[in-house]
Amino acid sequence: MSPLKSRHWDTVAATLDALREYDLAPVPELFHVWFVFFADDNPDIVRSIELARQQGTAIDEKQLLDLYYRYILHRHTTDFLRQGMESFADVIENSEQSIASVSSELGIYHKVLEEADAVLRRDGKPSDLLTAVSRHTRKVQKTVSTLAEQLDSYHQQIAHLQSELQKAQEQSLTDGLTRVSNRLHFEQILTDLCHAVDEGEDSEPFCLMMIDLDQFKQVNDRYGHRVGDEILVLIAGILKTNIKGRDTVSRYGGDEFAVLLPQTTLDEALFLAEDLGNRVRAREIRAKSSGTSFGSMTISIGIAEYQRYETSSSIVDRADSALYRAKQGGRDQYSIALPYEGEPETVAP
Template sequence: MTTTEQQISRHWDYADATLKALRDRGLRPTPELYHVWFVYFAEENPEILRVIDAVQASGDHLPEDTLLQLYYRYIFDRQAADFLQRGMEDFSELVENSDECLNTARSGMKQYAELLGQSLKTLKKHKEVGPVLSEVLDQTDEMKQTIENLHKRLDSYLNRITLLQRELDETRERSYTDGLTRVSNRMYFEEQLSLLAAEYDSSEKPETFCVMMVDLDQFKAVNDRFGHRIGDEILVLVASMLKANIKGRDIVARYGGDEFAILLPQTPLSDAMNLAADMSKRIAAREIKAKSSGTSYGQMTISVGAAEYVANEGGAKLIDRADSALYRAKKDGRNRHFAAE
């Protein structure tokens, strides 16, 4: 079976599972609900996975409202932003081109009116010509006013486009940001990784880059002991500490659950390992306290796996190698950092 045939087969499996989930739970087969369950079975969004798994594990009913919130938060925003962005760019270009044409027409009309005015003065002594030329001049003034009015309307459209563009930029930022930790999400990380890999593979003088996979040690035990609210606070704190250690084009993303991914452009493996050591040391030395009560929950440690990109291996294989190094770090006792072989 070819790769394409395998992908088609998987999509049919996801579709079957989605329809069964809707049917078993008595949910309406709307596009929104269908899309959420399809993404869940395809494991395309870690937040949707986390929420649905948590609700199902508790034995609670998963209401339509919750599924719709997941759709509008993690699926719709991105699709709508991309669709509207393309439309806005086309419309903005059209308005700008129209504005340029009107400016040219206004300039030409002004010169034409001045010429007519001068001609009218010269020809007024001719009774037959003067009235005709005067009428043309009046019509020209009306046309000038029409162009001025159109220009004002276009200015108004451009202002509205600027406001909409700002809203679209904010929407796109939300679609690329993890809702809890406020670092980048998995989708944005993988997009940037793909771009960086393509740039590397097509360049005559490629720049070395690395990926680090970071996992919080014994995080499930923390959740079980203190609850998910404290667990979320810890995730937010660790994410902020990871982000504080990067620079420039580096990207920290929440990859799923308690796992983070870090993209390090222009960074050789040796530098990535030095960064991993420094991050591990800083996080292990930080006392974890609850925001509300100040209660101490001790220290948290991380395990890290790092890998340097190899030409033409692609982003997925690079992540797999970094994940394997992370697995070695956890298997070796946690609070470790290993480089991929």
């Protein structure tokens, strides 16, 4: 058995052992997560399971399914469809080129046959065989021409499907209300950032902000969800307008937003947090339909700088804890999550 096959079967054996150890059914999703873990094929899955093992936490079906849907299913399916269509498009393009070449050669061949037939007829020596070959050549030319048109139609359909897949993927990664990134897209980008830092692909620091609208429930209760939705759209717009380059604003859930800040130091993140707080506070909120003023909103922000080799869930938890501290401290302020177990430091803007 080759070393590659041996490693493959070792991974399968370890996967089955883990399923037995944790009393889990060998369903495809759970098998896939453990297989990826033992194959060391996804750093976030590896870190999440290793952390649970170190802490002695039970690894149950719910946790593994969460890892599967978060890190495997969406990306795997999209990549599979894209690669399949790209491969099919390549086959069609190569076929079109081959058919174009054949069509050109047939044209030349048919022209030679016609010239030969004309010479023979001029000399009084017509050839039935030559005439038949010329006639069949014309038929083949028509068949090739029809096939070329069909391939061109297929190529256009593939291009349309690729465009639709791109649109569908963008829609699946965009929040329907606020039009910023959704939580799935946030988690994908965060995973990639963590991996780049851990693997030394990007030595620049990055920070995460978790942002919550203060007293938003009271606004919904008092003015209704339609006004609440308008406020969410407005706040999302302010956040998106005042970030730069590779920064990403995502709607994390409800009235909570997440802002990923690649190549950003903690000091730079603090400056941005203060600026965003000021801009939101200064913006008067009016209903689109009636123009009624609802005053202004404030936001609370938790900020964490990524520490190499911590998990993506860890930095989210640290930023969320800092956000909670900011709200407990009186809202309309930001709170810094200190590295690891350090207590957040609350700073009023």
